[in-house]
Amino acid sequence: MKFAVQKAWSNSGRARVGVLEFGSNHKIETPSLLLSTRKGLPLFISPDLLSSLPFPDSHLLQVSPFHFLEGISAKTISDVGGLHDVVGLNSNDYGLVAVPRDSLVSLPDCDGSNKFGASFETPGGRRLIKPSDYMNLINSMKPNLWVTLADEVPAWVSQKRNKISVDRTITWLDQCLSAQNPSNVVVLGPIVGGSDVEERRRCAVEVSRRNVFGYWIGGFGLGESRNERSDLLSAITDHLPEEKLRQICGLELPEEVLQGVAAGVDLFDSTYIYHLTLGGFGLSFPLERRTRAIEKDVAIEPIEKAGSDQTKINLRHIIHRKDMSPIVEDCACYTCRNHTKAYINHLLNVHEMLAQILLEIHNTHHYLAFFRKIREAIKAGEFEEFHAMFVKNRREHLAVSSVCA
Amino acid sequence: YFSMALRFEVLGRFNRARAAQLTLPHYVCHTPLFMPVGTQGTIKGMTNSQLEEIGCQIILGNTYHLALRPTSELIDELGGLHKFMNWPRALLTDSGGFQMVSLLHLADITENGVTFQSPVDGKPMLLTPEESIEIQNRIGADIIMALDDVVRTTITGPRIEEAMYRTLRWIDRCIAAHKRPHEQNLFGIVQGGLDPVLRDICVRGLVDRNLPGYAIGGLAGGEDKDSFWRVVAQCTAALPEDKPRYVMGVGYPLDIVVCSALGADMYDCVYPTRTARFGTALVPEGVLKLKHQAMADDTLPIDPTCTCMVCKNYSRAYIHCLVTKDAMGSQLLSYHNLYYMMKLSRDLHSSIIQGRFPEFVCGFLQKMFPKGDVPKWVCNAMEVAGIDISSCCAPFLTSQD
Numbered sequence: 010m011k012f013a014v015q016k017a018w019s020n021s022g023r024a025r026v027g028v029l030e031f032g033s034n035h036k037i038e039t040p041s042l043l044l045s046t047r048k049g050l051p052l053f054i055s056p057d058l059l060s061s062l063p064f065p066d067s068h069l070l071q072v073s074p075f076h077f078l079e080g081i082s083a084k085t086i087s088d089v090g091g092l093h094d095v096v097g098l099n100s101n102d103y104g105l106v107a108v109p110r111d112s113l114v115s116l117p118d119c120d121g122s123n124k125f126g127a128s129f130e131t132p133g134g135r136r137l138i139k140p141s142d143y144m145n146l147i148n149s150m151k152p153n154l155w156v157t158l159a160d161e162v163p164a165w166v167s168q169k170r171n172k173i174s175v176d177r178t179i180t181w182l183d184q185c186l187s188a189q190n191p192s193n194v195v196v197l198g199p200i201v202g203g204s205d206v207e208e209r210r211r212c213a214v215e216v217s218r219r220n221v222f223g224y225w226i227g228g229f230g231l232g233e234s235r236n237e238r239s240d241l242l243s244a245i246t247d248h249l250p251e252e253k254l255r256q257i258c259g260l261e262l263p264e265e266v267l268q269g270v271a272a273g274v275d276l277f278d279s280t281y282i283y284h285l286t287l288g289g290f291g292l293s294f295p296l297e298r299r300t301r302a303i304e305k306d307v308a309i310e311p312i313e314k315a316g317s318d319q320t321k322i323n324l325r326h327i328i329h330r331k332d333m334s335p336i337v338e339d340c341a342c343y344t345c346r347n348h349t350k351a352y353i354n355h356l357l358n359v360h361e362m363l364a365q366i367l368l369e370i371h372n373t374h375h376y377l378a379f380f381r382k383i384r385e386a387i388k389a390g391e392f393e394e395f396h397a398m399f400v401k402n403r404r405e406h407l408a409v410s411s412v413c414a
Numbered sequence: 415y416f417s418m419a420l421r422f423e424v425l426g427r428f429n430r431a432r433a434a435q436l437t438l439p440h441y442v443c444h445t446p447l448f449m450p451v452g453t454q455g456t457i458k459g460m461t462n463s464q465l466e467e468i469g470c471q472i473i474l475g476n477t478y479h480l481a482l483r484p485t486s487e488l489i490d491e492l493g494g495l496h497k498f499m500n501w502p503r504a505l506l507t508d509s510g511g512f513q514m515v516s517l518l519h520l521a522d523i524t525e526n527g528v529t530f531q532s533p534v535d536g537k538p539m540l541l542t543p544e545e546s547i548e549i550q551n552r553i554g555a556d557i558i559m560a561l562d563d564v565v566r567t568t569i570t571g572p573r574i575e576e577a578m579y580r581t582l583r584w585i586d587r588c589i590a591a592h593k594r595p596h597e598q599n600l601f602g603i604v605q606g607g608l609d610p611v612l613r614d615i616c617v618r619g620l621v622d623r624n625l626p627g628y629a630i631g632g633l634a635g636g637e638d639k640d641s642f643w644r645v646v647a648q649c650t651a652a653l654p655e656d657k658p659r660y661v662m663g664v665g666y667p668l669d670i671v672v673c674s675a676l677g678a679d680m681y682d683c684v685y686p687t688r689t690a691r692f693g694t695a696l697v698p699e700g701v702l703k704l705k706h707q708a709m710a711d712d713t714l715p716i717d718p719t720c721t722c723m724v725c726k727n728y729s730r731a732y733i734h735c736l737v738t739k740d741a742m743g744s745q746l747l748s749y750h751n752l753y754y755m756m757k758l759s760r761d762l763h764s765s766i767i768q769g770r771f772p773e774f775v776c777g778f779l780q781k782m783f784p785k786g787d788v789p790k791w792v793c794n795a796m797e798v799a800g801i802d803i804s805s806c807c808a809p810f811l812t813s814q815d
């Protein structure tokens with residue numbers, strides 16, 4: 010695995026484009042999306058359908074080792090040949106990134122953590138995971154990239170707890186590194202420290218002293234306000250070496266991803282897609298890079314009152330009952346090439362699983378395209394305009410719909 | 415003369431068994447064939463591309479469910495079920511009657527039709543033969559089924575006779591109501607319970623109507639296996655050689671092999687996909703219960719001889735950790751199970767064409783009954799079918815016959 014940040018572009022602030030190399034010479038450009046998984050596979054997209062998504066953008070997946078605490082043993086995972094073989098994804102073609110937290114069913118529980126290990130909500134209930142337990146999983150899974158165990162805390166914990174979190178995270182980093190299988194040296198070190206910039210700096214300095222491939226920024230998406238996030242993110246990334254990879258968990262919405270990109274983050278997870286898909290939504294925001302301001306008369310469509318907004322369509326709504334058009338007219342995904350809103354509306358009405366399969370495919374495809382537009386904007390030196398325009402359109406839209414409501 | 419929208423060409427035979435090409439408006443099918451059940455316009459957990467990939471030729475849709483949601487009027491307005499679900503191959507719809515009788519306890523059958531309580535507002539509703547056909551004409555499947563008077567196979571007495579005669583009276587109402595005979599094929603359904611005399615009257619009555627195809631109904635409802643195959647054998651012997659024969663509700667691999675040996679061509683059942691959702695895989699040896707704790711450390715594929723996407727990629731251990739917990743578990747198991755059924759259909763077809771049908775049957779039985787304990791009813795049926803299976807039956811079992 011290799012990572013290199015491309016040259017900086019003027020007018021893109023901290024936002025950057027990088028190239029992550031894995032497998033047999035696959036190069037994924039960052040900022041990029043890691044597909045969120047359940048037990049190593051997307052929730053509803055089986056591997057044969059996964060290959061219909063854009064290549065190589067869709068070939069990085071985030072896996073939580075804690076999904077494997079039950080049902081299959083670490084030894085069996087190892088006997089099968091590691092996680093790639095378990096989930097049927099060729100290690101030459103797919104990159105698996107192991108992160109303890111998945112932001113969905115595997116979440117940090119900072120009150121339950123102690124000096125021996127981190128407490129997590131997992132699919133099998135609350136569990137205290139020691140670094141040795143974690144390494145047992147990691148060494149059998151053999152992911153391409155993995156994050157060491159962190160004592161992750163939300164932004165609002167006390168100064169004392171925050172300091173403990175940094176201390177424990179560094180201790181566990183050393184324990185994980187010393188327990189790692191020598192072939193598995195591609196590690197991301199966790200940057201914790203809540204909203205205390207000095208603790209974040211201390212953590213970054215300590216992690217940077219170790220042999221890490223890059224950084225994993227923890228503590229976000231745990232209830233902090235979106236307004237304070239931008240400054241904090243930038244303060245954190247300013248302490249991280251320019252040339253190394255930065256991944257984050259807990260930023261979901263397009264606006265949140267843009268905040269992360271603006272601060273110089275390279276990798277994001279796709280829990281947003283999961284929530285949209287289960288909610289019956291299809292992403293629909295325009296993907297032209299030079300997004301124009303919304304024309305007011307266009308914005309006040311009847312669709313606004315259908316639980317949809319300018320970024321997504323509520324396919325459960327009755328107005329799609331007879332709609333023979335795809336979710337997004339010129340979308341090239343399997344779903345839009347083959348199925349109509351009317352059919353997906355029917356599938357949702359009768360609780361058929363194919364609805365989720367089709368929605369996860371479309372939403373993943375669309376979100377990957379959004380990341381492609383972000384990269385293009387950075388390369389064109391227009392990221393700040395792109396960011397500002399996207400947020401402005403959303404705000405205007407929300408203002409328009411609140412007037413309508 | 416009754417018009418038809420199908421061509422049925424027998425390509426090969428082995429005694430009573432036949433392999434045919436069934437040309438339907440949307441697809442050229444090869445028989446014997448298995449039709450997966452796509453109740454609500456989708457096979458649970460499978461995309462159309464996957465169904466095409468595994469060789470699925472025809473899907474069954476349930477008229478009762480589709481008429482409730484999204485309604486046949488909407489399907490019609492949007493261009494028919496093929497277009498609505500974007501399925502380019504063949505479709506078959508049932509009459510809706512069986513679903514009502516089996517799903518709604520308050521269904522009552524009179525000469526006019528099936529009366530039932532609307533699941534939407536509880537009001538009494540009536541499904542007549544005319545309405546069933548009208549709805550199916552709107553849905554637009556390649557094959558539509560006549561409304562029949564369905565009785566449980568375990569029932570005996572005059573009700574069976576009444577149902578059989580009513581089914582014959584209703585077929586004329588179905589034929590008269592059928593508006594699209596050039597695009598959709600109306601199949602009649604043989605009723606008559608387990609009574610050979612009644613079955614005979616029904617077959618003859620239906621054959622007189624010269625329908626595009628015939629179904630054997632009223633089976634797979636809990637009757638004993640010996641009665642089951644005897645009814646199939648009697649009906650297939652009496653039905654015309656040049657028309658497809660469909661045994662309704664049959665889907666166990668063993669039953670399909672036996673019925674095909676007796677000259678049946680088409681089958682449908684929810685079993686392969688339903689059992690997948692409960693964690694059971696179809697394998698040559700019978701079934702494999704993936705939920706079983708022993709699967710947790712098993713690094714073999716579900717079926718080491720299977721070449722499907724799932725068996726090529728996954729261990730039993732991984733499927734074990736998915737089944738009944740994650741959607742992906744039932745998706746992957748449904749894929750394997752339907753692949754198994756499609757492969758069985760292809761193997762039946764090609765072994766008949768290649769004149770090695772008995773070898774195929776023996777190989778199938780040997781894997782399923784490695785000790786040679788082939789059930790008596792299978793031996794009896796194969797004797798009538800003229801298939802020598804002595805090589806896979808244990809000697810003490812055959813000598814006792």
Ligand SMILES: [Zn+2]
Pocket residue numbers: 336337340341342343344345346371372374
């Ligand atoms: Zn799409």
Ligand SMILES: [Zn+2]
Pocket residue numbers: 716717720721722723724725726750753
């Ligand atoms: Zn298989």
